[in-house]
Amino acid sequence: MNTSVSFEQQLILLDQRIEKTWADILDNSRLVRAIREGSVSKALYALYMIETFHYTAHNARNQGLVGVRHADNPVYAKFCFEHAAQEVGHEKMALHDVMSLGLKSEVFDMPPALPATEVLIAYLYWISFTGNPLQRLGYSYWAENAYQFITPLITRISEVLALKPAQLTFFIAHSDIDIEHFNEIKLILQRTCKSQADWDAITVVMETSLRLTGNMLEAVYEQYEAWQSGQAPRYDFLHALDQS
Amino acid sequence: MNTSVSFEQQLILLDQRIEKTWADILDNSRLVRAIREGSVSKALYALYMIETFHYTAHNARNQGLVGVRHADNPVYAKFCFEHAAQEVGHEKMALHDVMSLGLKSEVFDMPPALPATEVLIAYLYWISFTGNPLQRLGYSYWAENAYQFITPLITRISEVLALKPAQLTFFIAHSDIDIEHFNEIKLILQRTCKSQADWDAITVVMETSLRLTGNMLEAVYEQYEAWQSGQAPRYDFLHALDQS
């Protein structure tokens, strides 16, 4: 691969890699299968949204951290801080959606993030704190463009569980915001990526963070099975959703 | 002091403390005296602007760091990231103004920050990284409201050195921006400061960071004296400004 690869061609290469990785995840995820087959329950969806709550709470922070490290590049640092400002507090939408499933009158401690989610969070801080300054854009590139893959699943969930829009604030807000964000991501890639080393670092972070997200989805399903067989006492409160 | 002190009264207390501290600095600073007496030279002004360049380069970074630490408070974290985004790259204006004095054709390494400036920078990171989450607002409170104290000095400098507005981009930009910023600071103080402990922490950081800035001004003048007597070889390039 040489440096004469055009910007458009670089994006196509990223897109191809994303599609292949998403295909691996969607084909092998038991959570995805449960959604597609219509066997998803409120508890399973809640388990997923609890992990979404956990990792989302760190997105503004690790995005801001990139700006702190790279304030010598004003265009990029400005992007990082503005993007961080926009991501602040989004985890509260995920939390709202979990509670709206029928947990508002329950008393419980929010379970800590699953290890697979901790690993995703750890990786996002690590690639924000070290290495190629631009590499976190690899995470943004797939995450802000995930709705083509996720929307069919969310639609299916909302049908099966009879969820109203007011119970899907996290996904509705993001599918609106992210179109604009995705254009901003492409613009900042165009303005900042200068070398093949930049594109390589972005590609590695893109694929790795997407695969770690896939691992998180699988861990959600494992936890669901443990919960069903009574081996996940931290999630006992989810039985309040059984009859609803 | 009890918790029934009103918000307006807290601001008055901050303002009184600022006025007293500024008075100490202005009365004792040899740099200020040189400006008021009209004996300021381009080299002395350049020395000051080089330090301004150095500490300004960290302002967006330590402001962003506060957001990274406190993303659990969305209102405040959003303010921190947005404010950081606005501060990005301002050091380049300071650098531009230094160069415009007559250094554009000189070849030199930018001297590192003076120890007094390093101490100011160190302190701003420290209070951003630890302690009361709101305390960095004490720095913003005086810094975004400094132009009443600084503008007369800058006006005098521009007269004595016959500087054009295009050579004063740093101060002109800031005196415009900072009125709006100062209103934002007051608004975020009103929305976030809840306890006397918050106000105490803000007060300590406000006074300490202002005094460290005063120490920096004094160090600039000491360096100027060293330069005049040939004992500051790092600043030899400033002799290009002697005859201009």
Added chain:
Amino acid sequence: MNTSVSFEQQLILLDQRIEKTWADILDNSRLVRAIREGSVSKALYALYMIETFHYTAHNARNQGLVGVRHADNPVYAKFCFEHAAQEVGHEKMALHDVMSLGLKSEVFDMPPALPATEVLIAYLYWISFTGNPLQRLGYSYWAENAYQFITPLITRISEVLALKPAQLTFFIAHSDIDIEHFNEIKLILQRTCKSQADWDAITVVMETSLRLTGNMLEAVYEQYEAWQSGQAPRYDFLHALDQS
């Protein structure tokens, strides 16, 4: 599980968890199978040792970081810093062993860590920087006691590849050091672990870091396959080991 579980019983629970996790890894690892079957090549072993070099280079650092965070607990902080001091530079033994395979006259850039190794490194920093102060002991607990699982594999490698002790400095040094270290780990666990929450955090970090190490082993084998089919140009220099 209640707080009356004895210290000895806690260690037994850790040991059982380790054995089960190691069994999963050893049973499913293609690298392990290649070693056991005697089909391991110098290139495959080198690929493994390059990743060992990469993550080992961070062990002293993330161990020291725990001491920096928790200097308020003198017994534990002293342990952390002393342990960090002992771990310094061990990656150079791994590098020496790689080079001794027949690479000393080759000119090459050391390939960066594989993504799976970056994820392990990221996780170890994350659990050192945040969360339960004692949780990194979960990593030490399995890593300093791994030689019962690893020694048979290393013995097999040394037979198949006809390696001399001077080519196995990393493993020989560690199997000597780690017996003493493991006793120190148990002692510090006994002195510092006070609550079930401590043991739970240690258990999660122990299992997660061991599984991430297993993922790294699998990634080594994947990279080996890519290299064999000419799709890993960064490792072209390993062909110098083909005929040796």
Added chain:
Amino acid sequence: MNTSVSFEQQLILLDQRIEKTWADILDNSRLVRAIREGSVSKALYALYMIETFHYTAHNARNQGLVGVRHADNPVYAKFCFEHAAQEVGHEKMALHDVMSLGLKSEVFDMPPALPATEVLIAYLYWISFTGNPLQRLGYSYWAENAYQFITPLITRISEVLALKPAQLTFFIAHSDIDIEHFNEIKLILQRTCKSQADWDAITVVMETSLRLTGNMLEAVYEQYEAWQSGQAPRYDFLHALDQS
């Protein structure tokens, strides 16, 4: 100054700079004058030891941080971690000595560090976290060799206040430890300092950290005056020492 300056000559230059800086501090410090004149009180000494407690609590941490940053230099990183291990918990000796003055039966909150002490602490973290890797040795160089300057003052304090050795654990322990430490500092300087840039960075940090310590001494005296005139309510508990 050129690179042919011998190691011994570099140490002489450091020593001359230290002597001059100490002379400035000792000549101008009102705290030092009070000690020399025999007018030091238990409250004044306690105020000093409380600040000593505060900054000492960070010494192991910022020393360890240097090792975390520079683990690529095994000789130096090993020194940093070992030195950090030795510094752990020393603040507890300072606290013990404060309490032994007659405060054991008092109930009080330990006052936070004075701003001047915070500035010293901030600076030591900053120069440990950034800049020349070796520069923190400039702090160690004067701090581990301070007893020639401090011992006469401590002797005078112990006479005036009739303190027993068991009340001076901090200084007695350090004057013993530090002779050995100082030899280690010189040895590590000899093994690691290679360029004039290293010596310059060490010199700046040495002088700056010593001057900030001088500022802390002055702030202690200012606080003492405030306490005497009833304007430092945080230190009211020190009146328990008035009659003792």
